[in-house]
Amino acid sequence: MTLALDKVPDGANPPAATPAASPPIITVEGVSKTYDGGVTALSGIDLAFPAGKLAALLGPSGCGKTTLLKIVAGLLAPSAGRVTVKGRPVTGPGPERAFVFQDFALLPWATVLRNAAFGLELAGMARRQREEKARHYVAEVGLAGFEDKYPHELSGGMRQRVGLARALAVDADVLLMDEPFSAVDEQNRRKFQEDLIRLRELENKTFLFVTHSIEEAVYLADRIVLLSPHPGRVSQVIDPDIPRSDDVEAIRRDPVYLDIVDAIWRGLRRYAE
Amino acid sequence: MAPPPASRTLTQGPAGGAAASAAAGAWARWSSLPALWRAASLALFFAVWEIAARSGFSYALPSFTATAAAFWEMLADGSLGTAFAKTLYPLAIGLAFSLTVGIAGGVIMGLRRDVEFLSLPIFIVMQAAPMAALIPLVTFVYGIGLTAKVMAVVLLAMPVITINSYKAVRNVPPSLTAMARSFMGTRRQQITHVILPAASPMIFAGARLGVAEGFSGIVLAELLITPTGVGDLITFHRSVANFAHMYATIAAIVAFAVIAVSLLQRLETALFRPEKRSQR
Numbered sequence: 001m002t003l004a005l006d007k008v009p010d011g012a013n014p015p016a017a018t019p020a021a022s023p024p025i026i027t028v029e030g031v032s033k034t035y036d037g038g039v040t041a042l043s044g045i046d047l048a049f050p051a052g053k054l055a056a057l058l059g060p061s062g063c064g065k066t067t068l069l070k071i072v073a074g075l076l077a078p079s080a081g082r083v084t085v086k087g088r089p090v091t092g093p094g095p096e097r098a099f100v101f102q103d104f105a106l107l108p109w110a111t112v113l114r115n116a117a118f119g120l121e122l123a124g125m126a127r128r129q130r131e132e133k134a135r136h137y138v139a140e141v142g143l144a145g146f147e148d149k150y151p152h153e154l155s156g157g158m159r160q161r162v163g164l165a166r167a168l169a170v171d172a173d174v175l176l177m178d179e180p181f182s183a184v185d186e187q188n189r190r191k192f193q194e195d196l197i198r199l200r201e202l203e204n205k206t207f208l209f210v211t212h213s214i215e216e217a218v219y220l221a222d223r224i225v226l227l228s229p230h231p232g233r234v235s236q237v238i239d240p241d242i243p244r245s246d247d248v249e250a251i252r253r254d255p256v257y258l259d260i261v262d263a264i265w266r267g268l269r270r271y272a273e
Numbered sequence: 274m275a276p277p278p279a280s281r282t283l284t285q286g287p288a289g290g291a292a293a294s295a296a297a298g299a300w301a302r303w304s305s306l307p308a309l310w311r312a313a314s315l316a317l318f319f320a321v322w323e324i325a326a327r328s329g330f331s332y333a334l335p336s337f338t339a340t341a342a343a344f345w346e347m348l349a350d351g352s353l354g355t356a357f358a359k360t361l362y363p364l365a366i367g368l369a370f371s372l373t374v375g376i377a378g379g380v381i382m383g384l385r386r387d388v389e390f391l392s393l394p395i396f397i398v399m400q401a402a403p404m405a406a407l408i409p410l411v412t413f414v415y416g417i418g419l420t421a422k423v424m425a426v427v428l429l430a431m432p433v434i435t436i437n438s439y440k441a442v443r444n445v446p447p448s449l450t451a452m453a454r455s456f457m458g459t460r461r462q463q464i465t466h467v468i469l470p471a472a473s474p475m476i477f478a479g480a481r482l483g484v485a486e487g488f489s490g491i492v493l494a495e496l497l498i499t500p501t502g503v504g505d506l507i508t509f510h511r512s513v514a515n516f517a518h519m520y521a522t523i524a525a526i527v528a529f530a531v532i533a534v535s536l537l538q539r540l541e542t543a544l545f546r547p548e549k550r551s552q553r
Contacts (some may be wrong), residue, residue, distance in 0.1 A: 075451055093455045105452035109470050109548050119456040122466065150548035170456065 024048035025174060025206050026072060031081035032231075033067050040231035041067040045081070047225060047234065051173070054200055054207040056221035058214065058264070060271040064232025065210045066102075066178055072208065073099050073176050085174060093252035095123075098167035100177040100209075104159045106151040112138060113147040115162050119170035130169075137165040140202070142195060157188030164196075168203060181216065193219060194248045201245070214268070218242075218260045219251055226264065229271060236267065335517035344521035352506065353525060360502030360526070363419055364491040367426025372481055375434030376476055382435070383442025384391070384464065393439070399432035404490075408497050422494040422501075429490035430483040437479020441472035470545070477541040481534050488530040 025178070026049040033042040041064035050054045057065040070076040072083050083090040085097060093099075098119065106115045117134035122145040125133075138147055141161040151159055160180055167175050181189045195214065200207060211217050217224045218240055228235040240260050242251055251257055306314075318336045326336035335343070347353040382389045382396075408425050415421040445468050453463045495504020503526050510519040542549050 073455055075455060094455055095457060097324075097455075099452070099455040101448050101452060103446070103448050105446070105448040107449070107467070107470070109546065111547075118452075122453065122456045122458040122462050152548060166456075 018137035023051065025051035025086055026208065028072070029084075029086045030066070031068070031071060031078045031083060033064065033071065033076065034079045035038040042071075043233055044076075045232070046233055047237075049206065049208060051206050052204055052220040054156070054209070054220055055225065056217035057208070057210045057225050057227060058217040059227035059232070059235075060211070060229050060268060061212065062229040062232075064229075065227050067232070068227075069176055069178055069208065069210045072174075073097055075099070080086075081088060095170070096173045098170050098172035098175055100160070100163050100167050100175060100180050102179040102182055104151070104156075104163045104183070106159055106162055110149050111150060112147050112154070112162050115151065116165040116169055116194065119166055123170070126157040133207050134165065134169050138162070138171045140168065140199070141165045155185075155188060157184040157192055160184055160192065164199075168199075168205075174206045174208065177207065179210050179212070181211070181213075190218075196220060197244055197248050214261050214264045215252075218257055218264070224260075224264070226267065238264070283481050285356075316362045333514075333516050335520050339517040340520045340524065343515075343517035344525060347506075347518060348522060349354040353522070356502045356506045356522070357525075357529070360491055360495060360504070363422035363445055363494070364487055366419075367423040367490065368430060368484060368487045370423070370485065371427050371430040371434055372480060375431045375483065376480070379438025379476070379479075380442055380469070380472070382439040384468070389439070396432050396435050396439070399428075404428045404432070405493050405497075408493055411494075412498050417499045418474075419496055422491060425494035425498070426487045426490040429493075430487035433486055434479045434483035437478045437482065438472070441475030441479070442468060444475065445471040473541070473545050477537070481537050484534055484537060485530060488526070488533075492526060 004063070026047075028047040031042055031045040034040045045068060057068060059065050068075060071078050072085070072090065074090045074094060074097070077260050085094065088094075107118065110118070112136055113131055116138050117125075117130040120130035120133060135147060138144065141159060141164050143161050143165065146154065146158065151162070160183070162173075164177075164180070167177075173232070181192060184187070184192060196207075197220065222239060224238040224240065225234060226236040226238065227233065237258065240256065242254050242256050242260075244251060297489070319462075323337040326334050326339075344353070352478045382392055407428055411421050411424045411428070415424055448469050449471055450463055453467045458466065492504055495501050496508065500508045503522060507519055510516070510522065
């Protein structure tokens with residue numbers, strides 16, 4: 001941990017120094033976003049995310065966490081400031097980033113395989129090649145045997161696995177996930193979270209995901225960015241030091257896990273009604 | 274695997290085009306009934322008709338059997354075939370025009386704000402107005418020939434087709450277009466790979482309503498402008514009190530319209546809805 005947890009500072013905070021040597025793959029410099037109509041969603045955000053890590057944007061509703069993720073994705077333009085990914089400024093969606101949607105955003109008329117291959121289809125890859133690649137990632141997210149099913153035949157958790165396979169298939173360096181588990185029921189969510197920990201060891205990618213669940217953020221993330229609302233600002237950056245490699249079941253019983261969950265809740269409870 | 278939770282599906286758009294989707298839903302429900310039940314439902318209707326006619330409460334109501342006999346007679350002597358051919362010619366032209374221009378126009382209205390701004394008010398008025406009231410005006414401008422009849426079909430069919438296509442494009446879930454954008458799809462790919470397939474169920478629902486309206490248009494035109502085709506057959510048999518023949522003609526055009534609309538639905542499922550076929 002890089003910050004004392006018992007003190008939750010008000011307002012913006014400079015990002016914690018990156019502990020390891022890995023250089024940041026995503027940098028966010030002075031990003032603000034004011035929507036038409038004068039609502040300020042984000043104000044003066046400065047952040048850096050190291051490559052190969054899983055980072056979580058956590059905060060109460062209205063803190064602009066999804067807005068920030070969409071700005072990094074290039075789906076929204078910031079009102080001020082800039083974002084760079086792999087050293088290049090973001091001006092729109094790019095091949096080094098892939099997005100996983102909260103509502104899955106699957107094509108209802110397409111099979112699991114075609115949905116998983118859709119990013120490659122848009123990129124103009126030949127059918128056999130893209131389906132071979134998609135088949136690999138469909139199996140990797142645990143959906144082998146479901147290639148010819150349609151989205152409406154799958155549970156919420158399985159649909160989101162298709163969304164994840166689609167994002168993995170395009171070989172992006174950064175996976176941006178917008179509340180990927182929020183429309184998935186509790187048992188499947190836990191299973192999916194465990195699988196994600198295994199997946200990120202398999203795939204050498206950087207993950208940035210938005211969540212409103214403290215447990216989910218602490219369970220999964222190497223770096224947690226706490227945002228405070230109205231307007232959205234960085235209130236704290238926490239780098240939990242929890243061993244995740246040996247036993248994914250043990251994480252939830254780890255004392256460090258429990259302490260961080262508790263400390264974040266103490267910081268956030270004043271935003272709860 | 275756990276049973277699938279009731280999570281939102283992307284096929285169901287918001288409440289726009291409620292009439293179209295309600296009609297489509299009712300029709301899908303009827304089509305899903307076993308053949309026996311459908312036959313029983315029709316048989317019950319015909320039985321009530323037969324009993325009502327035989328009770329003799331109105332001399333102008335022929336029995337079901339008399340109507341069926343008149344139908345075979347007109348089919349055999351060719352009068353029904355000739356009348357249908359005459360009626361279907363302007364109907365086909367009018368529907369072809371309404372479907373191509375209406376769908377293309379509606380899609381463009383959905384895609385472009387400037388086109389929407391210019392044309393939406395016209396179509397809202399056209400959809401709400403009793404278009405049959407314009408048919409005398411059509412006669413005044415276009416006379417009593419083929420053009421007037423085609424115009425009558427277009428006036429009735431096109432507004433609903435256009436409005437539905439427009440709403441269909443507008444109701445495409447925004448996350449689907451954002452998805453195409455995030456995977457570097459061009460605007461053209463967005464339209465061909467995401468927006469048009471996602472909009473097609475509602476476009477087809479509008480097309481079915483439009484075809485049904487087109488039948489109204491052509492029959493109205495044949496009754497109000499000049500009696501030709503089916504309109505002529507109805508008018509003639511009414512004037513000579515051949516009620517069984519009049520009923521048979523009316524029933525024939527109604528049945529024809531129903532079959533045409535349901536074939537359109539089959540065509541849609543066969544061509545564009547693989548996920549529905551897999552449900553069977």
